[in-house]
Amino acid sequence: xxxxxxxxxxxxxxxxxxxxxxxxxxxxxxxxxxxxxxxxxxxxxxxxxxxxxxxxxxxxxxxxxxxxxxxxxxxxxxxxxxxxxxxxxxxxxxxxxxxxxxxxxxxxxxxxxxxxxxxxxxxxxxxxxxxxxxxxxxxxxxxxxxxxxxxxxxxxxxxxxxxxxxxxxxxxxxxxxxxxxxxxxxxxxxxxxxxxxxxxxxxxxxxxxxxxxxxxxxxxxxxxxxxxxxxxxxxxxxxxxxxxxxxxxxxxxxxxxxxxxxxxxxxxxxxxxxxxxxxxxxxxxxxxxxxxxxxxxxxxxxxxxxxxxx
Numbered sequence: 001x002x003x004x005x006x007x008x009x010x011x012x013x014x015x016x017x018x019x020x021x022x023x024x025x026x027x028x029x030x031x032x033x034x035x036x037x038x039x040x041x042x043x044x045x046x047x048x049x050x051x052x053x054x055x056x057x058x059x060x061x062x063x064x065x066x067x068x069x070x071x072x073x074x075x076x077x078x079x080x081x082x083x084x085x086x087x088x089x090x091x092x093x094x095x096x097x098x099x100x101x102x103x104x105x106x107x108x109x110x111x112x113x114x115x116x117x118x119x120x121x122x123x124x125x126x127x128x129x130x131x132x133x134x135x136x137x138x139x140x141x142x143x144x145x146x147x148x149x150x151x152x153x154x155x156x157x158x159x160x161x162x163x164x165x166x167x168x169x170x171x172x173x174x175x176x177x178x179x180x181x182x183x184x185x186x187x188x189x190x191x192x193x194x195x196x197x198x199x200x201x202x203x204x205x206x207x208x209x210x211x212x213x214x215x216x217x218x219x220x221x222x223x224x225x226x227x228x229x230x231x232x233x234x235x236x237x238x239x240x241x242x243x244x245x246x247x248x249x250x251x252x253x254x255x256x257x258x259x260x261x262x263x264x265x266x267x268x269x270x271x272x273x274x275x276x277x278x279x280x281x282x283x284x285x286x287x288x289x290x291x292x293x294x295x296x297x298x299x300x301x302x303x304x305x306x307x308x309x310x
Contacts, residue, residue, distance in 0.1 A: 001072050001220070008066035009076040009217060010046065012101070014053040015060065016083040017206050019097040026199065028054075030207035034214065060097075064104035073105040075223040078164040079213055081115050085122040086171055086209040087195070090115075117304065118168060124307040125172020126191045139184035141255075148251030151177045152280065153287055154306070156244030157294035159212060162222055167213050169303045170243050171205055174198065176307075177247065178254045185258035200266055201253055201273035203246060212243060244291060245280030252276050 017031055035046040052058045067073045080101055084094040102111050155170045175194045182189040195205065216222035253273045257264050264272070284291075298306075 004066050005072040008063050009079060011049050011058055011063050012076050013079045013083050013210060014050060016080040018053060020091045020093045027204040027207055030204035031210060034207055034211045060100055060104050073107060077101055077105055077107055077111050078114055081118045082164050082168040082209055083206060085118045087205040089119060089122050117165060120304055121169055121172060121307050125175050144181060144184060144255055148248060151251060152244045152248040153290050153294055155247040156241060156291040157298055159243040160295040161298060163300040165300055165303050168209060169307050171208060172307050174247055174250055177251050181251060181254040182258050187258055201269045241284040244284045245277050248280035249273050249276035
């Protein structure tokens with residue numbers, strides 16, 4: 001894939017991120033931070049791309065014209081779909097945008113099928129509860145720690161896979177982890193509460209997907225399928241292993257929050273999350289063999305069943 005095609009894919013992903021016009025300011029700030037963080041890649045000025053998209057200085061036809069190969073067009077569409085689905089089911093504006101993307105790129109009906117698969121993953125990740133409050137319980141702390149670690153290893157493994165749907169599955173699996181931890185402490189949470197908790201600690205759903213997929217894309221790895229791909233220690237550096245650390249931190253901060261009766265302030269949650277992310281990053285190398293072994297057992301076909309069964 002050429003540098004101009006890579007730039008076009010990133011631009012299309014940013015267009016998708018803002019198409020519904022309902023992004024919270026904190027999510028916009030996260031997307032900007034990610035654009036700046038990924039801009040270290042040679043030949044791409046992502047902060048400028050971010051501004052171009054925000055100020056509407058780029059259009060879908062101009063971006064589509066930069067995508068020449070069938071593979072680049074398909075990958076661009078898949079990333080746009082996953083960006084739209086990262087924070088839940090597609091809005092009407094997002095559906096219309098994706099229809100325009102398919103038309104502009106000249107994609108056939110199989111592209112629409114991918115959108116349906118992504119919607120299934122987004123829907124399977126939703127959680128529902130009777131109320132946001134209940135009588136606190138006293139769960140087995142060691143069992144919760146084990147489930148948090150297993151979830152972090154699974155999401156670290158998904159981060160090693162090249163398929164866009166595998167990357168997208170990380171977020172609904174994180175949501176289900178928070179839900180299970182809340183339920184273990186007597187809180188029957190709904191999707192809105194779980195999303196608010198994740199956003200409060202400082203993890204934007206759309207921005208997290210952009211960061212995960214962006215690292216793979218700019219490393220030349222996203223979308224490539226082949227035996228043994230992304231199974232080596234060296235390949236892990238491209239993605240930085242953030243999914244393991246983020247999932248680990250979300251789990252442990254959720255455990256602390258619900259065990260304490262949801263009394264932690266927003267700033268306390270943010271500070272706790274930041275500290276545990278660093279702890280998770282330190283642990284990631286220790287668990288890398290387990291992450292790699294888990295990745296060997298996964299493929300794109302298992303993604304939806306993974307999310308459904310979590």
